[in-house]
Amino acid sequence: xxxxxxxxxxxxxxxxxxxxxxxxxxxxxxxxxxxxxxxxxxxxxxxxxxxxxxxxxxxxxxxxxxxxxxxxxxxxxxxxxxxxxxxxxxxxxxxxxxxxxxxxxxxxxxxxxxxxxxxxxxxxxxxxxxxxxxxxxxxxxxxxxxxxxxxxxxxxxxxxxxxx
Amino acid sequence: xxxxxxxxxxxxxxxxxxxxxxxxxxxxxxxxxxxxxxxxxxxxxxxxxxxxxxxxxxxxxxxxxxxxxxxxxxxxxxxxxxxxxxxxxxxxxxxxxxxxxxxxxxxxxxxxxxxxxxxxxxxxxxxxxxxxxxxxxxxxxxxxxxxxxxxxxxxxxxxxxxxx
DNA sequence: GGCAAATAGTGGACAAATGCAACTATTTTT
DNA sequence: AAAAATAGTTGCATTTGTCCACTATTTGCC
Numbered sequence: 001x002x003x004x005x006x007x008x009x010x011x012x013x014x015x016x017x018x019x020x021x022x023x024x025x026x027x028x029x030x031x032x033x034x035x036x037x038x039x040x041x042x043x044x045x046x047x048x049x050x051x052x053x054x055x056x057x058x059x060x061x062x063x064x065x066x067x068x069x070x071x072x073x074x075x076x077x078x079x080x081x082x083x084x085x086x087x088x089x090x091x092x093x094x095x096x097x098x099x100x101x102x103x104x105x106x107x108x109x110x111x112x113x114x115x116x117x118x119x120x121x122x123x124x125x126x127x128x129x130x131x132x133x134x135x136x137x138x139x140x141x142x143x144x145x146x147x148x149x150x151x152x153x154x155x156x157x158x159x160x161x162x163x164x
Numbered sequence: 165x166x167x168x169x170x171x172x173x174x175x176x177x178x179x180x181x182x183x184x185x186x187x188x189x190x191x192x193x194x195x196x197x198x199x200x201x202x203x204x205x206x207x208x209x210x211x212x213x214x215x216x217x218x219x220x221x222x223x224x225x226x227x228x229x230x231x232x233x234x235x236x237x238x239x240x241x242x243x244x245x246x247x248x249x250x251x252x253x254x255x256x257x258x259x260x261x262x263x264x265x266x267x268x269x270x271x272x273x274x275x276x277x278x279x280x281x282x283x284x285x286x287x288x289x290x291x292x293x294x295x296x297x298x299x300x301x302x303x304x305x306x307x308x309x310x311x312x313x314x315x316x317x318x319x320x321x322x323x324x325x326x327x328x
Numbered sequence: 329g330g331c332a333a334a335t336a337g338t339g340g341a342c343a344a345a346t347g348c349a350a351c352t353a354t355t356t357t358t
Numbered sequence: 359a360a361a362a363a364t365a366g367t368t369g370c371a372t373t374t375g376t377c378c379a380c381t382a383t384t385t386g387c388c
Contacts, residue, residue, distance in 0.1 A: 008267065009230045011237050011323055017222040018287050023306055024198045024294040026313035028215050031195035032240045033320055034188045050345065051192050058181040066173045069365060073175050076196045081346065083367060103172065105354045105365045123182050130188040136319050141312050142187055148305050149190035155300050156197055159175055214374070233336060243337060245375065251338095269336040269383045 034133055041129050046092050047122060052077060052085050054126060057111070060095055061119040065108040067100070073157055094118060198297055205293050210256050211286060216241060216249050218290060221275070224259055225283040229272040231264070237321055258282060 019025040035051070042048035047057055052075045059071055072082035086109065089095045094115035100106040111119060134142050153159075183189040199215070206212035211221055216239045223235055236246035250273065253259045258279035264270040275283060298306050317323075 008264070008270070009227045009234055011234055011321065014223070014227060014230070014234065014238065014323070016219075016238070017226045018291050019219060019222060020314075021310065022291060022294045023298055023310045023313070024202060024290075025219070026310060026317055027191060027195050027198055029240060029317055030313060030320075031191050032215065034191055036240075038188060051196065055180075055183060055189070058183060059178065062181045063173045063178060066178075067365080070173055070175055070178065074178060074180070076193060076200075078347075079366060080348085080368080083365095084345090087367095100172070103355080103365085106172070107366075126188075127182050127186060130186045134187055134316065137312055137316050145309050145312050146185065146187045146190060148301055148309050149187070149194060150184075152298065152301050153190055153193055156194075157175065159178070231336080242376075244339080244377090247338060248374095267336085267384080271337075 034130075037133050038126070038129050041125055042122070045118065045122065046094075047118060051075060052082075053089065054122060056085060056089065057094060057115060057119050057122065058126075060109045061111045061116055064110050065100075067106050067108060069106070071109075076157070089115075198294075201297050202290075202293050205289060206286070209282065209286065210258075211282060215239060216246075217253065218286060220249060220253065221258060221279060221283050221286065222290075224273045225275045225280055228274050229264075231270050231272060233270070235273075240321070253279075 016025070039048050042054075047053045055075050056071050059074065060066055068082050068086055069079060072079055075082075077085070086095060086097065090097060093112055096110050096112060097107050098110075100108050131142075137145070180189070203212050206218075211217045219239050220235055223238065224230055232246050232250055233243060236243055239246075241249070250259065250261065254261060257276055260274050260276060261271050262274075264272050295306075301309070
């Protein structure tokens with residue numbers, strides 16, 4: 001209980017308590033910043049806002065017939081959220097959906113020409129955004145972090161890399 | 165336009181297109197997973213859910229009198245979101261707020277005894293959660309990633325480390 | 329001194345995202 | 359043939375984030 005009004009703590013002098021050494025803190029915080037920046041760059045592209053639209057578009061584009069549930073695993077959403085995401089993208093004319101003939105429970109997704117075009121437009125933007133955003137980290141270090149996180153991610157979603 | 169029904173793409177065989185080499189993808193995705201895990205561990209602690217409560221509590225605890233706008237910068241929220249967060253925490257009896265005497269526009273935040281207690285409870289949980297969650301990454305690698313992200317974060321929020 | 333601009337915080341409205349649970353349809357197990 | 363598992367949909371309640379306008383106070387400038 002300080003007797004005098006404390007000097008205002010400015011951001012330069014703040015230490016982050018235990019968060020200083022907590023990886024999850026940095027992941028969570030950087031996420032906010034990266035996502036915001038990405039949204040700005042994609043403004044107007046009807047794939048902006050929220051995690052998942054970009055991944056979904058690119059995935060369907062490069063894996064025609066991929067099923068919603070597979071994408072859901074990859075972007076860590078539950079099926080209902082995934083479904084809504086797809087509805088949205090179909091409404092925007094980016095994807096089509098049809099029932100699989102061999103698995104009539106499942107759906108298969110395909111890009112429309114518009115979707116394919118958007119995918120092509122997006123690809124370089126997404127790549128550059130990431131590079132630019134992290135440009136104050138040396139290339140090698142970026143690669144290092146990415147390499148480590150990639151392995152972590154793969155274990156997490158069960159991409160073992162085994163071919164059978 | 166495939167003539168036959170394509171074989172279903174399973175998660176083991178998916179490649180992530182350009183996202184494979186996009187750091188922002190991994191940050192965004194890992195964020196979802198870490199945050200979910202954290203929420204589970206903090207369930208019931210009225211500091212769970214959403215980014216910011218934990219940081220706010222720990223920051224106020226270790227910097228009595230800190231101002232909302234400083235915290236806002238640190239957790240990258242705008243002032244109105246920050247205000248609501250604080251309202252919530254005051255309602256829960258974790259913080260108190262008073263007008264600064266030297267800057268009557270500004271507020272100063274303090275923890276209540278209950279808040280201090282919660283901070284003490286939370287601290288080890290948060291630290292361990294991060295370690296556990298990333299336990300499949302070697303300690304050194306964790307440290308490496310953290311070190312790099314820390315520097316990135318600091319530049320971003322303007323923590324230059326200068327003492328004046 | 330006095331006016332304009334900057335800073336700190338509040339409050340309202342609105343659009344999205346998230347999580348949960350219940351429900352249908354289809355396939356697989358037993 | 360019945361039960362369990364899988365794929366997807368729908369509705370609902372909660373939360374979050376964002377934008378904008380508004381007040382109070384301080385600082386800078388003429």
